[in-house]
Ligand code: HEC
C-alpha cells in the first residue's frame with residue numbers, strides 16, 4: 283500500500299476487544315447472582331482476586347485495558363482534581379502541549395475559542411467565542427460530543443494537516459449541500475460527489491476520500507463507509523458490523539455540525555499536530571469520558 287497511514291491499526295479493534303471482555307464478564311461465573319449481595323460489600327481488592335480466580339480478568343492491550351477493567355468497569359469515582367491535572371499536563375492524551383497552554387480563559391484574545399479548560403466551571407461552560415457551545419452534557423455518554431470528538435477523531439482525509447483552512451470553496455460545497463437538506467440532485471452529482479473521489483480536494487497532498495472509503499467491506503474500506511455513491515453516503519458507517527438500521531449516520535440533512543462527514547472534515551484532533559496513528563482510546567481519554575458520564579462533578 284502506497285499510503286503509510288493505510289497501515290494504521292484499525293480503529294474498530296479495541297472496541298471489539300472490550301466488547302468481548304464485557305460479554306465474557308456477563309456470561310461467566312454461574313454463582314454471580316448469588317454472590318451479588320456479598321459483592322456489594324466486598325472490597326475492590328477482594329472482588330479483583332475473585333475475578334482473577336474465575337479467569338474473568340483479561341488484560342489485552344496494555345494501559346487502556348487496565349483502565350477499562352480496573353477503573354471504568356468498577357465505576358471508580360473520578361475526581362475533578364485528576365481531570366484538572368490532565369488539563370495542565372503535557373502529553374496527557376498523546377504527544378503535545380498541555381491543553382491549558384492554549385485554552386486558559388474565557389477571553390478569546392488570549393485563549394483559543396474563549397475556552398477555559400483550567401477550571402471546572404470553564405470546562406462545563408465550553409467555548410465562549412461565537413458560535414459559543416458546551417463541549418459535553420454532564421451525565422451523558424460524551425463519545426459523539428465536541429470535547430471527546432476533538433480527542434478521538436482524526437481529521438479527514440486522514441493525515442490532513444492542522445493548518446488547512448476549512449472554509450475554502452470545496453469545503454463550503456459539502457457544508458452547504460448538507461445544510462440545504464443533502465438532496466440527491468443534479469448539483470450533488472456534478473459538484474459534490476466528485477469531490478470525495480478527487481485527490482487534493484480538501485488540502486494539498488491529501489488522498490481522495492474514496493481511496494479509503496470505497497465500499498461496505500472492511501477491509502479494505504475503513505468503517506465500512508462507502509463515499510462513492512449517494513446511497514452509500516446516506517447509509518453511513520459500519521452497516522455490516524452493526525446492521526443496516528444501526529449504521530452510524532454520517533450525514534444529518536440540514537445539520538452540518540451534527541454530521542460526521544463535516545465534523546471529520548473540519549475538526550482538528552487535539553492537541554494540534556498529534557499524529558493519527560496515536561491511540562484514539564488513550565487511557566486518560568477513557569478516564570475523562572468516565573468523569574463526564576459520572577456527572578462532571580467539580581469536587
Ligand atoms: C497549541 C495550542 C492548542 C493546544 C495545546 C490545544 N488546543 Fe484545542 N484548539 C486549539 C485551536 C487553535 C483551536 C481552534 C481551531 C480548531 O477548531 O481546530 C482549538 C479548538 C479546540 C476545541 C473546539 C472548541 C469548539 O468550540 O469547537 C476543543 C474542544 C479543544 N480545542 C480541546 C482541547 C483539548 C482537550 C486539548 C488538550 C488535549 C487542547 N485543545 C489542546 C489550540 C490548541
Ligand code: HEC
Pocket residue numbers: 285287288290293434435436437438439440478484489490491492493494495504505507519520530532542543546547558
Ligand atoms: C488514508 C485513509 C483515509 C482517507 C483518505 C480518508 N479516511 Fe476517513 N477514516 C479513515 C480511518 C482510519 C478512520 C477511522 C477513525 C479515525 O482514524 O479517526 C476514518 C473514519 C472516517 C469517518 C468516521 C466514520 C464513523 O464511524 O463515524 C468519516 C465520516 C470519514 N472517515 C470521512 C472521510 C472523508 C469525508 C474523507 C475525505 C475527505 C476521508 N474520510 C478520507 C481513513 C481515511
